[in-house]
Amino acid sequence: MGWNKVAIIGVGLIKFGELFEKSWEIMVEEAYLNAINSVDKGFNPKDIEAAWLGDCRPGAHGSQTLAGVSLVGNIGLAGIPCTHIENGCPTGSDTFRNGCLGVASGVYDVVLVVGAEKMRDKSTAELLSLASQGHPIIQRGETAMTMFAPQAIRHMHEYGTTKEQMAMVAVKNHKNGVYDPYSHYRYEITIEDVYKSPMVCSPLNLLDCCPQTDGAAAAILCRADMAEKYTDKTVYVAGFGMGTDVFYVHEKEDFTEFVASVRAAKQAYSMAGIGPGDIDVAEVHDCFTITEIINYEDLGFCSKGQGGKLIEKGETYIGGRIPVNPSGGLISKGHPLGATGIAQISELFWQLREEVRASGGFGDPAINEKRQVEIKKGYALQHNVGGRGISNSVVTILTNKKG
Amino acid sequence: MGWNKVAIIGVGLIKFGELFEKSWEIMVEEAYLNAINSVDKGFNPKDIEAAWLGDCRPGAHGSQTLAGVSLVGNIGLAGIPCTHIENGCPTGSDTFRNGCLGVASGVYDVVLVVGAEKMRDKSTAELLSLASQGHPIIQRGETAMTMFAPQAIRHMHEYGTTKEQMAMVAVKNHKNGVYDPYSHYRYEITIEDVYKSPMVCSPLNLLDCCPQTDGAAAAILCRADMAEKYTDKTVYVAGFGMGTDVFYVHEKEDFTEFVASVRAAKQAYSMAGIGPGDIDVAEVHDCFTITEIINYEDLGFCSKGQGGKLIEKGETYIGGRIPVNPSGGLISKGHPLGATGIAQISELFWQLREEVRASGGFGDPAINEKRQVEIKKGYALQHNVGGRGISNSVVTILTNKKG
Numbered sequence A, B: 001m002g003w004n005k006v007a008i009i010g011v012g013l014i015k016f017g018e019l020f021e022k023s024w025e026i027m028v029e030e031a032y033l034n035a036i037n038s039v040d041k042g043f044n045p046k047d048i049e050a051a052w053l054g055d056c057r058p059g060a061h062g063s064q065t066l067a068g069v070s071l072v073g074n075i076g077l078a079g080i081p082c083t084h085i086e087n088g089c090p091t092g093s094d095t096f097r098n099g100c101l102g103v104a105s106g107v108y109d110v111v112l113v114v115g116a117e118k119m120r121d122k123s124t125a126e127l128l129s130l131a132s133q134g135h136p137i138i139q140r141g142e143t144a145m146t147m148f149a150p151q152a153i154r155h156m157h158e159y160g161t162t163k164e165q166m167a168m169v170a171v172k173n174h175k176n177g178v179y180d181p182y183s184h185y186r187y188e189i190t191i192e193d194v195y196k197s198p199m200v201c202s203p204l205n206l207l208d209c210c211p212q213t214d215g216a217a218a219a220i221l222c223r224a225d226m227a228e229k230y231t232d233k234t235v236y237v238a239g240f241g242m243g244t245d246v247f248y249v250h251e252k253e254d255f256t257e258f259v260a261s262v263r264a265a266k267q268a269y270s271m272a273g274i275g276p277g278d279i280d281v282a283e284v285h286d287c288f289t290i291t292e293i294i295n296y297e298d299l300g301f302c303s304k305g306q307g308g309k310l311i312e313k314g315e316t317y318i319g320g321r322i323p324v325n326p327s328g329g330l331i332s333k334g335h336p337l338g339a340t341g342i343a344q345i346s347e348l349f350w351q352l353r354e355e356v357r358a359s360g361g362f363g364d365p366a367i368n369e370k371r372q373v374e375i376k377k378g379y380a381l382q383h384n385v386g387g388r389g390i391s392n393s394v395v396t397i398l399t400n401k402k403g
Helices: A024-037 A091-104 A124-131 A144-159 A163-178 A191-196 A224-229 A259-272 A289-298 A307-312 A337-352 A365-371 B024-037 B091-104 B124-131 B144-159 B163-178 B191-196 B224-229 B259-272 B289-298 B307-312 B337-352 B365-371
Strands: A006-013 A050-054 A082-085 A110-117 A199-201 A215-223 A235-244 A281-283 A379-386 A392-399 B006-013 B050-054 B082-085 B110-117 B199-201 B215-223 B235-244 B281-283 B379-386 B392-399
Touching: A006 A024, A006 A091, A006 A224, A006 A337, A024 A110, A024 A215, A050 A091, A050 A337, A082 A091, A082 B082, A082 B091, A082 B235, A091 A110, A091 A215, A091 A235, A091 A337, A091 A379, A091 A392, A091 B082, A091 B091, A110 A337, A144 A199, A144 A289, A144 A307, A163 A191, A163 A289, A163 A307, A215 A224, A215 A337, A235 A259, A235 A337, A235 B082, A259 A289, A259 A379, A259 A392, A281 A337, A289 A307, A289 A379, A337 A379, A337 A392, B006 B024, B006 B091, B006 B224, B006 B337, B024 B110, B024 B215, B050 B091, B050 B337, B082 B091, B091 B110, B091 B215, B091 B235, B091 B337, B091 B379, B091 B392, B110 B337, B144 B199, B144 B289, B144 B307, B163 B191, B163 B289, B163 B307, B215 B224, B215 B337, B235 B259, B235 B337, B259 B289, B259 B379, B259 B392, B281 B337, B289 B307, B289 B379, B337 B379, B337 B392
Parallel strands: A050 A082, A050 A110, A281 A379, B050 B082, B050 B110, B281 B379
Antiparallel strands: A006 A215, A006 A235, A110 A215, A235 A392, A379 A392, B006 B215, B006 B235, B110 B215, B235 B392, B379 B392
């Protein structure tokens, strides 16, 4: 059976988008309030004994560093410990992972994890300069695009993956985003739209890429054996894994998989005591369309090289064999780095509780429910990959089964 | 009895200073190698299952964010999880705390914690701009100096603390630094020297302040019940605490104590099942001389308002009732933010094992041993305080007793 030492008792997020009108402080406060108000049997904030804050780009809101007090001092919880984590694209999910370790350690019974990111208050050029790392010559010109585009080219060459299959990922995720009230974009697109959108870095057009999005998300965790105090519909953390990889391009052996993801998934499946066939629904890191296709393979949803065919056969649509990114994913919902992982977990919390209709009280229930997947085996998988040289990945497995 | 779920089996650091000749990568590698080579019965790096990296100012080495792979990819450990933590001045000690939670959770048996900071590669003005936070008008002009100097003035006013008592802290710590081969500064100073040094922010002269220092430190932790595999002289983590406080000046109620420290100490003493009278030696956060005096009170080494008299009576000198900062402290050894907490823990590891003479194989044993304190009750205390508005503190208690 799974690890199941930690329970999720509440989640909350804010509508993702270009939130020029909201300060960072307002964003985290709203996500936090939505999380505590979501706890079924009520929740006293005084129960929170420790917190973790995920925020990836300290420079994005005014060249600031962000000690954990920036969170707790801001939401009326000054006093308790708060750790600030930055860990590239998996910042949110690693923040969640550290919160789980805190509870499982026996030191804290109830903890808060919050992820947030201001991506639009500064120019993309400034944001990119913050992400540059490593040897100044070896890493010259390395951006997210120039790291992921060669993966697409190699995957096309090795396995016959097509531009059309990649575009299908964007079409699917935009369609799902229409049904998610928190999504940055809420409109459908066609394969033609992807082809006609500006070329950013061949073979990736603009609509193959996720947008720059502001957002925040929060979750409240407690010891599994305490969860009934707060809810009768507990979601448990069945397992998690985090993997890393070498980060310089010349050190990589394979351009068709993300080694960090494979490692993270292996740990998470092992801890949860299940395999890919047990997953009812997944929220995975589709920063680019090719990323989602490679994720299918790295996470074991299909065999190596078959990712393109998996989307082509419609198996990852809502209603398919293994629905992926019902929330709209990074491509439609958006990717506020620190928030993304916790927002994915929030979506899976609702999916496993079959509460997507409500979506935390946001949106039109009749529209929201169109993204509810069928829960059969009771397991859901969250995944992020990124960081310096695509060398960092977190996988989390949630379940509605007690153990 | 104490918590004692986690053992420290090895520590390592590099000589602190202005390390223009060493890249960040070289600094962390040297500290890591010193730590693994320090394990008594030998150590296979493959035993490390997870890592935490503390580094406070991502902008300090080229406007970079620092995902955890920057550490593990650099030291040949690509594959394992690595979380990057930033948490103001307690970054190093909070990194250690998260490593402890990781081991105590039962998920990882052996973990690595590394702290590092490049403080000198960029100008102080650039570094300060990175630390600015919060409301742009309310926080205007807030620097470390302008936060700590008013504390000194108020403490002088309330309790009769004197400039001379403050200077005595600098004299003591510089004297101790002479005996620490890792210390940035290794020369004695006099009270007159402090008075004659340039006024930085009244009443703090230059020699009341810690310098800007580059450095790195590492520690290897494991489950307490596994420690005998690695060493017969285990040091255990008896307890730890982390406290936060409101961060805007106008919200503070008292300018003569650091509320975050009081909260952190209370948690740590409670977890360790001891009180201040059980501490044989302490490494505390003397970013300024007044800080050490207030720490004496906040940590319970004397009653409120008596901190100045404690140093005046010589009780915190090596050989005194409660020796504080035998390593030279931040004032003499230096304060590379991410590294400081783990370097303090390294010093206390050697103190508790009565191995200061060797100091990890560095320096002249005949000089090193002059800073060895007498170990009576077997407990040592580490402390950091700082972050936005002096609102963030970590206290760690170590012991040589099995529990």
